[in-house]
Amino acid sequence: LKVGLPDYIHAHQDMQVLQDEANRNISAVNDILSLKKELRDNCVLSLIPVCVYNGMELQTAIDTTWDFLKGVVERFEAAAKRLLEFVGENSADYGRTVVFVDALRTTQTGNMLWSIETDRYGLAKHKREDGSMVVEL
Numbered sequence: 001l002k003v004g005l006p007d008y009i010h011a012h013q014d015m016q017v018l019q020d021e022a023n024r025n026i027s028a029v030n031d032i033l034s035l036k037k038e039l040r041d042n043c044v045l046s047l048i049p050v051c052v053y054n055g056m057e058l059q060t061a062i063d064t065t066w067d068f069l070k071g072v073v074e075r076f077e078a079a080a081k082r083l084l085e086f087v088g089e090n091s092a093d094y095g096r097t098v099v100f101v102d103a104l105r106t107t108q109t110g111n112m113l114w115s116i117e118t119d120r121y122g123l124a125k126h127k128r129e130d131g132s133m134v135v136e137l
Contacts, residue, residue, distance in 0.1 A: 005096055012086055017079035018104055021072050025108045028069040032062070033115040033123060037134055076104075 009015060033048040038046055046069075051061035079100045087097045116123045116133070126133040 005100060006093060009083070009093060009097060012083055014079040014083040018076060018083065018101065021076035021079065022104045024072045025069065025076065026111045028065060028072060029108075029112045029115060032065055032069065033112070034121050036060070036095055036123075037121050076108075081135060112130070 006086070028047065031048055034046065035048050037043075038049060043049065047065050048058075048061045051064060052058050084094070084097060084101065087094050091097075115121055116127070118124075123133065123135060126135050128134070
């Protein structure tokens, strides 16, 4: 995916980190938020059921996946910072690089919000007034 950035930016190692971690974020969020649906449908093709199938307690599998997701976000943000520092604020390419990084952030956030709001997973009914949610399995 190029989006008008020059090759020297696309070739930077943190560009690949950003794209990989964005993909991991979307996958992990899906694995967490679709869990109730997958259990109901007897689906074992995502991270949490696979961990349980391999002997991990359910809560441990959920906590492990949550910790993985937090690490994904931390690695994404660290790579974004490094990439923007590499490009430099005074570079003509800086603004477009910021737009690219923000687009990846928006994609990740949009995926999470869609997953919560869609009828596919039935999670919207679990939202609380303070914005939190508890989903009992």
